[in-house]
Amino acid sequence: MSEEGSIDYDFDEDEASDFSFESDYDDQNDNMIDTPIESPKDKTDISKLAKFKKWTTKEFINENFINAAVKLQNLQLPQCNLEDLLIMLHQLKWQSEEVINNYYDNYDKLMNDCGIPKVKNNVIKEKLEYSCPICCEEYDNIKTFQLSCGHEYCINCYHSYLKTQLTNGQLIRCIDTSCNLTIPHLLTQEIFDLFSQDVRDPAQDFFEVPTANSKYAHNMLLSSAARSYINSKKSKYKWCPAPDCENLVELVDNYALHLDNDDDDFDEYLSDEESTLLDPSTNNVKDKSKSPSVDRPIDISLTPIVSCGTDHQFCYNCQYENHLPCPCNIVRSWIKKCKDDSETANWIEANTHNCPKCLNSIEKNGGCNHMTCRTCNYEFCWICFKEWSIHGSQFFKCNNFDKSEKDAIELNQKQKRVSLQRYLHYYKRFAVHESSMKGDMKALDKINQRMESFMSEQSKQNLSNLSWTDVQFLKDAFKALTNGRKTLKWSYCFGFYMKELIFAEVFEQTQEHLNRVVEDLSKIVEEINDKKNNDRSTELIMKNKKALISLTNAVTKGQQSLIQCAESGLKEERLKFDLSI
């Protein structure tokens, strides 16, 4: 059964949003990625776009935490200082409206919940002959810290306490169990900085105009708060899945605002059905009741491929690398299939058996059922696994097994073998491109390094003024190669689920073409990187400049045409998937 269909965003537009720290996104259009998404009301109106905004973690904190506090101070709550406002926002999950409401409706309770005392007296001080009640060390000379409550502990104890408290992203309170006072954000950082190895350049601080954003620039508590805040809004924010990347992408438009209202419900829905929301390949659940049997063609151009601030492309829906030409549901099915060891189990079941005595695996080649284990010489019957001698010295006659049962098993094994071979055919190619991509990346990294040192060497000796703009073609080649591989890789997943229609041949030819140009480009990269050519690598790069540039173009074009081929094939239903494979 196939599961084609189109998206249908059935969001309730009447639901009010309380998107609390919206900024003027129109001013930041350079950060926006537009992906066409069908409008919920008018399905023919493609002009309505789903918008995504790129964030670095730092930008996110500045905009949504610090600027939110600054805004409150400038507008609604000028009587409060920035530190207290940050604490209030933090306590109330960064909702400015809530802060204003609680401030005016229930001031005492708010202050109490936030652990903000009427009179503040937070001190880090140098103490002589101090005995700390936590570590019980007797110090001749030690820094101590206390909040306005006067619960005083040595700075070492406070530091390790802060470190463990950082993990949950919440406000940090006084160590004393019965005390609710909060340690302000700046003070937590001040304590961390006392223990930090890297000393900040005082000159830099001198020239820096101390703004709110710079004061909180490296605040670890705010970073941890951002992490837990973003993780709690999974439908609205997605971390870039690239390793070591700390960027995120936000879904910003009306849809997102509606989602924000019942985030919890949505996340539950996500985990149930996995995320079908932005998935062009599946029908929206709510819509299924209206038109349960209508199979609409898949439109992979609606796949929400976004890229983070450092240009890592990924699918917002799957939070997985750019998997075009595959639609999201095919990707999910494939990943599940690959994870499933039942495939391996099938393989073993179809081709081998274990000796019932010594358990070494035996592969059956011919048709004779009288087996002799090569390891232990045990003779047994391939069909019933019992000792051969009980079958009598006669010509083969297994009474332990029904003939029809035997046939069924043989047929079953045959089918398993065929389906497994098919899977292995595609999986091997998928896996090869995945590992080649890693190989390419390593090679590219090396070339990059060599190029850099070569250029700095050249400029030192005033030999030439080669700059990175002159070797932009190299960077383009790197990018084309990795992206081309990625598309190729996923085209084999596509192929596995593809029904055998006539147009499939066209897809395979396009795939083959991309395969060829990717391998050609990869070969040049490999050659440049070959140890034998160690001293000539930069020379080789410049010599191959023309070939590199033309292959880069060929790969990019080939990648685009493969995706386009899949896109139009699916749209016109000349390509179809069979998920029952």
Place this chain on the structure above:
Amino acid sequence: MHPFHKRLLKEFKSLNKNPLPSIKILSNNENLTNFDFEIEITNGLYDDKLYKLVVVITKEYPVSPPKAKFVVGTREAGESGSTGTSENPIDVSSDTMQSSYKIPIHPHIYSNGHICLNLLGDDWTPACTIESILISLQSMINNNTDMTRPPDDNRYIKYAGEFASKDGFVYHDDSV
């Protein structure tokens, strides 16, 4: 030696000098990182009055809480809680029979002895002590009126490790 040996020594001295009512140290190691306590309870709902608690001090103590669990085991007769000082050591009554420690029935104590207590997890701060744990466990059992195991007991004990891990716990209703 534990990095916070001084603190442990202080806690240990204080436990010996001002013993808690109905709680005694059965044994401990030299480094003061492993303790066996015997806790006596007065709740009439319980047939057994004496329970054995193992407390293990982790490397991260006191920033992280110690690990604690109830254990089963044999108990030497006459060695009962702080109240039962045997007047006649030669008395051969039922007291000399070896009896055993059991896991106290409680909606926050699993049948494998693991304890679901906020103080052993999120509510712990370095200002808490071994004593705070002993006191809150004792009062938790003394004030119990619900003689049942946690609702997820069967499932939990199947997958539990040696000690309850902080991450895997969902704290039950605190009011119990």
